[in-house]
Amino acid sequence: MTLPLLMFFLLAALAVAGAVSLILARHPIRSALSLIVVMVALAGLYLLLGAEFVAMVQIIVYAGAIMVLFVLVIMLLNAGEEERTNLSRLAGPPGLLLAGALAAFLVTAAARSGQFIAAGGSEAPSGAVSTRALSGLLFREFVFPFELTSFLILVAILGALVLAQRENS
Amino acid sequence: MSFFSQHPFLVAALIKSALLLFIVLTTLAYLTWFERKVIAHIQSRWGPYRVGPHGLLQPLADGLKFLFKEDPTPAGVDRLVYFLAPFLALTLGLTSIAVIPFGPEPLRISGYETHLGIADLNVGLLALFAITALGVYGIALAGWSSNSKYSLLGGLRSSAQMISYELSLTMSVVGVILMAGSFSLREIIEAQAGRSAWGLLPAWNLLAGPFPQILGFLCYFVSAVAETNRAPFDLPEAESELVAGFHTEYASFKFAMFFMSEYANMITVSCLATILFLGGWLSPFPATPLWSWTHYLPSVLLAGFGLLVLWDGLRYTTLLGKIVLPGLGTVFCVLAGVFAAVPGVNHFIQGPFWFLLKVFIILFVYVWLRATLPRLRYDQLMAIGWKLLLPASIVNVIVTSFAILKWGAR
Amino acid sequence: MVPTSYYIILSAVLFGLGIVAFVFKRNVITVFMSIELMLNAVNLAFVAFSRALGRLDGQVFVLFVIVVAAAEAAVGLGIIILIARQRQSLNVERANLLKF
Numbered sequence: 001m002t003l004p005l006l007m008f009f010l011l012a013a014l015a016v017a018g019a020v021s022l023i024l025a026r027h028p029i030r031s032a033l034s035l036i037v038v039m040v041a042l043a044g045l046y047l048l049l050g051a052e053f054v055a056m057v058q059i060i061v062y063a064g065a066i067m068v069l070f071v072l073v074i075m076l077l078n079a080g081e082e083e084r085t086n087l088s089r090l091a092g093p094p095g096l097l098l099a100g101a102l103a104a105f106l107v108t109a110a111a112r113s114g115q116f117i118a119a120g121g122s123e124a125p126s127g128a129v130s131t132r133a134l135s136g137l138l139f140r141e142f143v144f145p146f147e148l149t150s151f152l153i154l155v156a157i158l159g160a161l162v163l164a165q166r167e168n169s
Numbered sequence: 170m171s172f173f174s175q176h177p178f179l180v181a182a183l184i185k186s187a188l189l190l191f192i193v194l195t196t197l198a199y200l201t202w203f204e205r206k207v208i209a210h211i212q213s214r215w216g217p218y219r220v221g222p223h224g225l226l227q228p229l230a231d232g233l234k235f236l237f238k239e240d241p242t243p244a245g246v247d248r249l250v251y252f253l254a255p256f257l258a259l260t261l262g263l264t265s266i267a268v269i270p271f272g273p274e275p276l277r278i279s280g281y282e283t284h285l286g287i288a289d290l291n292v293g294l295l296a297l298f299a300i301t302a303l304g305v306y307g308i309a310l311a312g313w314s315s316n317s318k319y320s321l322l323g324g325l326r327s328s329a330q331m332i333s334y335e336l337s338l339t340m341s342v343v344g345v346i347l348m349a350g351s352f353s354l355r356e357i358i359e360a361q362a363g364r365s366a367w368g369l370l371p372a373w374n375l376l377a378g379p380f381p382q383i384l385g386f387l388c389y390f391v392s393a394v395a396e397t398n399r400a401p402f403d404l405p406e407a408e409s410e411l412v413a414g415f416h417t418e419y420a421s422f423k424f425a426m427f428f429m430s431e432y433a434n435m436i437t438v439s440c441l442a443t444i445l446f447l448g449g450w451l452s453p454f455p456a457t458p459l460w461s462w463t464h465y466l467p468s469v470l471l472a473g474f475g476l477l478v479l480w481d482g483l484r485y486t487t488l489l490g491k492i493v494l495p496g497l498g499t500v501f502c503v504l505a506g507v508f509a510a511v512p513g514v515n516h517f518i519q520g521p522f523w524f525l526l527k528v529f530i531i532l533f534v535y536v537w538l539r540a541t542l543p544r545l546r547y548d549q550l551m552a553i554g555w556k557l558l559l560p561a562s563i564v565n566v567i568v569t570s571f572a573i574l575k576w577g578a579r
Numbered sequence: 580m581v582p583t584s585y586y587i588i589l590s591a592v593l594f595g596l597g598i599v600a601f602v603f604k605r606n607v608i609t610v611f612m613s614i615e616l617m618l619n620a621v622n623l624a625f626v627a628f629s630r631a632l633g634r635l636d637g638q639v640f641v642l643f644v645i646v647v648a649a650a651e652a653a654v655g656l657g658i659i660i661l662i663a664r665q666r667q668s669l670n671v672e673r674a675n676l677l678k679f
Contacts, residue, residue, distance in 0.1 A: 003176065005581055008581045008585060012585075012589045015589065015593060016589070016592060016593070016596070019592075019593055019596040019597070019600075019616060020596065022596075022600055022609070022612065022616065023596060023599055023600045023604070028608050028609050028612075028669075029247070029250065029310075030249070031604075031609045031612055032608075032612060033250070033253075033310075035612050035616060036306070038593070038616060039619060042619055042622070045589075045623060046623075046626050049626050049627060049629075049630045051626045051629070051630070051638050052290070052291055052292045053292060053638070054626060054638045054641050054642065055292075056295035056298075056299050057295075057645060058645065059299035059302065059303065060298055060299045060302045061649060062615075062645055062648070063302070063303065064302025064303055064305070065302065066615070066649050068302075068306070068309065068332060069652055069653065069656055070608065070611075070612060070656070071306070071310070071313075072325065072328065072329075073608065073656045073659065073660060075309065075312075075321065075324075076325070076660070077659075077660065079606060079608060079669050099595070099599065103591070103595050106588075106591045106595075107591060107592070110584050110588045110591060111588060113587075130635065130638075131352065133635055134635050134639065138639055138642070142639050149646045149647070152646070152647065152650050153649070153650055155650070156649075156651075156653050156654050157653070159654045159657065160653045160654055160657045163660075164657060
């Protein structure tokens with residue numbers, strides 16, 4: 001059991017535990033906290049994959065800004081505990097069974113595809129070079145989508161402002 | 170055991186973490202003492218001076234008080250989140266010290282070489298901002314979980330303030346990143362070596378380069394003071410003196426954890442300001458042989474301080490003052506002698522000495538601001554963050570980019 | 580070296596759990612969070628493939644996904660606040676005015 005493999009299993013277990021906790025939690029704030037745990041675990045996995053800039057952006061933007069927005073909205077709307085939903089007696093068990101079968105199918109397909117993926121290209125640059133190469137790619141080949149995302153953020157800001165206006169302005 | 174012998178860096182990291190944790194927690198405690206003494210002297214009074222000589226045992230007394238006070242949990246709180254919030258705040262505040270490098274020279278012990286500072290990440294600066302971004306949760310969750318309307322509003326205000334100033338905080342350091350060409354804190358410091366202004370000034374980011382980052386430093390410092398909820402931006406926290414705040418329902422030890430996390434954030438932000446703008450561990454004097462006498466400055470200052478402590482202790486009548494203080498003073502003098510005598514040790518302590526001196530100066534300015542300036546109202550606070558600091562830091566980025574395009578990064 | 584298929588399996592598992600949360604949860608904010616979970620699972624697949632194929636395009640795409648998710652979260656939560664104010668409830672089954 002090498003160190004990277006051990007780290008992978010730890011972070012993967014943390015991510016799956018967070019996702020399961022998101023489903024099982026009754027109060028939305030616990031679901032939000034579980035989702036933050038999932039995101040931090042995924043950031044750890046990105047670091048393991050050598051994508052350090054993406055890992056840091058994931059924590060700063062996703063876990064540190066978007067989820068803060070979720071938590072603040074839950075706090076403001078004073079979301080209480082959820083009502084219990086009962087699994088449908090007719091469709092529940094067969095549905096779960098089918099979902100399990102689909103999951104098993106996907107997992108075996110992914111596990112068997114190992115040799116196809118490994119035949120791919122050389123190692124991606126990782127470490128200090130990867131951020132530099134990533135920024136080169138972002139500002140040369142992908143500069144048009146990059147400028148479009150800035151426009152998208154502007155539209156989102158305007159939309160949020162319009163939605164937040166009071167009726168009797 | 171063989172696992173550890175295969176990965177010696179893990180053992181070294183564990184030992185360094187434990188040591189650094191101990192040092193940081195002690196520094197936190199004595200930072201509170203320092204703050205109280207400085208504010209008192211600015212306000213023409215004495216501050217703590219009864220508990221131990223010069224009030225030096227006051228942090229110990231405060232810590233014992235926090236440990237032994239009653240810790241009631243209010244009714245109707247969400248227990249998990251209520252206990253999680255201060256723990257999260259303190260953990261995040263202490264974690265950010267892990268990426269800060271303290272000195273250039275590695276420490277060599279029995280053939281194993283390790284750098285000062287626990288981790289040197291390629292994206293160290295971004296990691297610090299990531300930890301700061303997560304720090305908002307401690308306050309937001311504390312305000313919400315206390316099951317009290319005033320706590321909730323205080324927590325919301327405080328987290329809104331922290332999020333707003335995070336933007337200008339991160340934008341104001343982009344100029345430094347552009348000039349250094351890297352996110353790694355060690356490389357940012359190393360890019361500031363050398364002299365500028367025809368050899369008169371050190372080539373720190375504040376003073377040199379194509380565009381001296383003065384605007385960046387001011388934006389960074391003001392945003393940092395607001396980000397750590399310190400005066401004059403501490404309205405969400407000072408409301409606890411008037412009505413309520415996010416830590417109003419928290420009693421002894423949990424309140425102490427919030428308190429400690431605030432000071433830990435202060436230390437982190439000061440260390441970052443030193444690294445980014447003031448040259449980190451670099452000496453302000455040139456490295457020519459003419460100025461090699463400055464290498465003895467740490468020992469001379471330490472010896473002077475030791476003599477002062479010794480002389481001061483002799484005029485105490487209490488047992489503690491008469492024995493401990495002169496003892497401490499002698500220890501300092503002996504250490505200073507050792508530093509001056511052994512050239513290897515002297516070379517090693519140059520970096521950490523200048524780093525700690527600069528951090529100390531910035532912490533002094535922090536405390537000075539608290540004692541001197543009046544508090545800002547909340548709408549003034551948010552207006553400054555969004556309408557003044559964010560545009561100023563964006564202007565800094567634009568001007569720095571043009572300066573680098575024209576004159577090159579160094 | 581961790582095989583890429585491990586990452587893909589984890590991504591599929593997280594995506595499935597996101598779908599389960601989307602279908603079974605009643606609070607509209609939790610449903611929205613399950614969408615974010617699905618986006619994160621897809622991000623993991625992107626980064627894993629970027630490493631396996633030796634190109635950085637996957638990571639660039641992850642950055643775009645994160646930005647789009649941020650914009651979507653901002654506007655979506657604004658709409659949710661308005662709906663919650665209108666319907667006085669955060670239950671998805673109560674927003675049923677157009678139900679047949």
